[in-house]
Amino acid sequence: MIDIFFHDKTGVVSGFPGQIDGFEHADGNGEIHYYRLFDGVGVMLMQLEMGSYTEIRTQVGVLEVNFCINGRFETSFSMRSHVLLKPGDMAISCYDGLHGTKSESHFPLGYYEGLCLEIDPAAAGHWIRLNAPAFSIDFTALKQNLLGSKWYMVGPAGLRCEHVFRELYESASYAERGFLQLKVLELMLLLGRIPQERAADPYCSAEQTALAHHLRDHLLTNREGYVSLAQLAAEHAISVSHLQKLFKQTYGMPVYHYIKEYRLEQAAVELVRSRKPITEIAQHAGYDNASKFSESFKKRYGKTPSRYRADKTNAVKRSIETKTE
Incomplete structure (x- = not known):
């Protein structure tokens, strides 16, 4: 069973984020702490002790950024789409309504700590223009840089991004809202600028x-x-x-x-x-x-x-x- 706790740093009732109601068939226990930082952006801190669960995606166009803190995370979207995360790795996806509707996630160490950043580009972009205009974030360019023509990617986060991911994970429960907002904005700026490999995925039957x-x-x-x-x-x-x-x-x-x-x-x-x-x-x-x-x-x-x-x-x-x- 996965227990979900909502912590709204904005002072506004958060409602349900994009994927938080999409976990099924968990064969162990775990906690997910969800923090809504500003319009269109929420952070989930995941602490799981289990072997696997099934995830159902429903929100089209939402960017989902997963970072592995500790443990190991393996997900299969299909027999040709296998994602493996070890500590320091990140996986980024944007559900298009077709690919990855259902995925099987496994935790071979029986334990996983991770952070998931959910971004609604339209709502987040509007909030940033009104409240943080100095942070010019082009979500179309960010998505193109990270994903290209694909709907998901996985790889090392890199030293700078990893540092910010870990700061968010370690401080989300007690840090001031302004600090957490700055960290998320910093992370999004970095994600829009880091070089990404464009190698074609090898095919395996x-x-x-x-x-x-x-x-x-x-x-x-x-x-x-x-x-x-x-x-x-x-x-x-x-x-x-x-x-x-x-x-x-x-x-x-x-x-x-x-x-x-x-x-x-x-x-x-x-x-x-x-x-x-x-x-x-x-x-x-x-x-x-x-x-x-x-x-x-x-x-x-x-x-x-x-x-x-x-x-x-x-x-x-x-x-x-x-x-x-």
Whole structure:
């Protein structure tokens, strides 16, 4: 079950945002905190502990910007449209009434923290012209820059955008309305100017995509014994090079790079959600040597595992104290 909480920073009754009433079949628990910042713009903070849910889209023309804070987020719009978000990634879509009406979202770590920014271009543009004319935001150009001829895109947010996304996520519950409005305006300006790759999406058939998912699941669950790509390729009567190409087309990175990143992200979640010793978490992530794990973790997250755990614990305490004041 997903509990939804409305917090209107404008002092006006917010009503229901574009997609907030479109979540179905959730197989766990979670909270969504929705903040309406000004006309046409709302922010959702998502904290979910579940494996999956179904999302139904109904609002045509609304820009939806998702940013992954922690965990991992996978969505399939169809067998040819597979989106994968890891921490620091964003996905941007504009529902056109045809593509992506229904999507299946999965959280393979069983945990997800993220931010979703919803923008109604017409209403937001009108508010900005009246209240913040110094921020000249051309939503048509912004959409063209981000999406081109597509209706969705996914990729790294980049350092500047990621910084603003995280500021919004961490401060939405207590910051002044004016500060949050400035952050959203800053983010929209950045999104309208960041360079985007225009590479064509590689095509995979439904059968090939299902095979890539199966290979991924096999590699992730087989922790006891080593399974080579040659063995997996032989089992499915394909070449190793074809297996590697298929995997990269589906998940956007080489096989073992994906597995390493996935297990480090899983370790980051365990550091926050459990009190397991770091040596045990390191072993679960595939590291026999705790110092090697610490080195890899620091390279990925910029902090040692112990510092990461301490900082996250302190952040939760500060959030609780702020809410109870």
